[in-house]
Amino acid sequence: MADPKLIIVGSVGIDHIETPDVHRPNLLGGSASYACAAASFHAPVGMVGVVGTDFPEEHTDTFKHFDINLEGLQVEEGQTFAWHGKYHENMDHRDTLQTVLGVFEHFNPTLPDNYKDVDYLFLGNIHPALQLRVLEQVNSPKFILIDTMDLWINIARDELTEVFKKVHMLTVNETEAQLYTGKYNLVEAARELQKLGPQYVLIKRGGSGCMLFPQEGQRCVLPAYPVDHVEDPTGAGDTFAGGLMGALAENDDISDEGLRRALVRGTTIASFGVQSFSLEKLRDLTRSDLDARAADLAGMVKLPGTI
């Protein structure tokens, strides 16, 4: 197994998901699972996370299918993190019915030595104190992206703000941006977040695409790829971020052009991800499927040279 060019830290868990159409228990879930699978289409990726001794072998086999480096995946005595969620009509909103932290409660991310010199690091959604511990273990990566969630904004705002200061890009969804800044308007919210230090603020808007605000240079706005059926939006943001970081690592290009290319790649793979539960669609996907849809998306937003 090759040393990874990209490290992704996050949760690994078992999802029980109810949609208006169907109830699917015991799915492979977690931010690191989605993000690593997405990144794996672009670059060798290493996972940092924890599972319990109950973690099903078939899920480990799925990680192996994507050729994810698992040297950073700890196995601890106890139960794997589990989440039970229920989507409302139209999949716009969801309720968490149950969360079992299990071994995730005492997770202490520890990087194998061959992860520490990595150039690309994605700090997926975990407690910001743990994200800080990961940052202490790496030797100045070229590009660090952080994701988070409303829970940490509410209960660990100071530690989260510390992480924001130490990364190149932070990504939040609309409601997280609004919650953290108190600004409803996303341009205003992004401006507030930029004051904290990160070179780039990336706001995820689900089916409405994303907006990238750099400290310098021109903003980028990219629509989502329009899909005709959303089966399960769980993990879409993680898949997006994983695809984005995978593309950055693949091209080793963090220029404005490189970032736009990576946004297209993240958007593309996220649009496949929501077309199935868990990683089911991604398992069947080929690189040429991705290339074709990325080209289609680029064609959809292409404008004539003169406006």
Place this chain on the structure above:
Amino acid sequence: MADPKLIIVGSVGIDHIETPDVHRPNLLGGSASYACAAASFHAPVGMVGVVGTDFPEEHTDTFKHFDINLEGLQVEEGQTFAWHGKYHENMDHRDTLQTVLGVFEHFNPTLPDNYKDVDYLFLGNIHPALQLRVLEQVNSPKFILIDTMDLWINIARDELTEVFKKVHMLTVNETEAQLYTGKYNLVEAARELQKLGPQYVLIKRGGSGCMLFPQEGQRCVLPAYPVDHVEDPTGAGDTFAGGLMGALAENDDISDEGLRRALVRGTTIASFGVQSFSLEKLRDLTRSDLDARAADLAGMVKLPGTI
């Protein structure tokens, strides 16, 4: 006054608007007012509508400021159409507090002779039976766009469907597309609408941009221009459509490229429109303001040649 290259049919009215911040009575409103003002930056435009004898002279002066041809604007004994609306926190939703139809109740659109050979026609949001009457008076325009609203989908669906069959492009917002088709997914909804006949289905998504579905060729998705303050979203869809049709008429180009250019122009002027109440921002706007923002938007969505 030059003969118009573009005719716009719609409501002309007095708006009383409440937002969380402010209450503004006696504003110039109506779909034709917004759309004609937006179009006027691009091409000579003629208005078809009706006002009462109480219509304030300052509002007629505003039309003259935009150099709108008013030969098709009827003045009838009675009260001008009036709408009183209240926006909720965050401007996402609004309630209609009062609607006074006034002279609009018996509106019978009549086109002056010099309007009948026009190449570009925008049937703004009025009763579909009236839209059909307009269609009977024109001599095969090159490009007809129709807009509508939930009310007509609910109470005049058959007549509306008749109009859909006779136009080149229909534009609806998300909820109207869902209401008419019963499909929540916008790709599915657009597919249903396409079956009715129009060459293009254009779905407006407000701050999430727009999606253009052609019968043939590639779809286009364009994000909204991100503005840092929305003062009043009233009329944004009409401003968008007016700018779009104005640009089509200006360039006399309904090719795929011409349509994409026009979408950028509609998006651009709509983004200015929401930054003030009524037509206040548009009054101060210059063509070079529009050109600069259109170029900025094009830059925001520009992708590298290879993805």
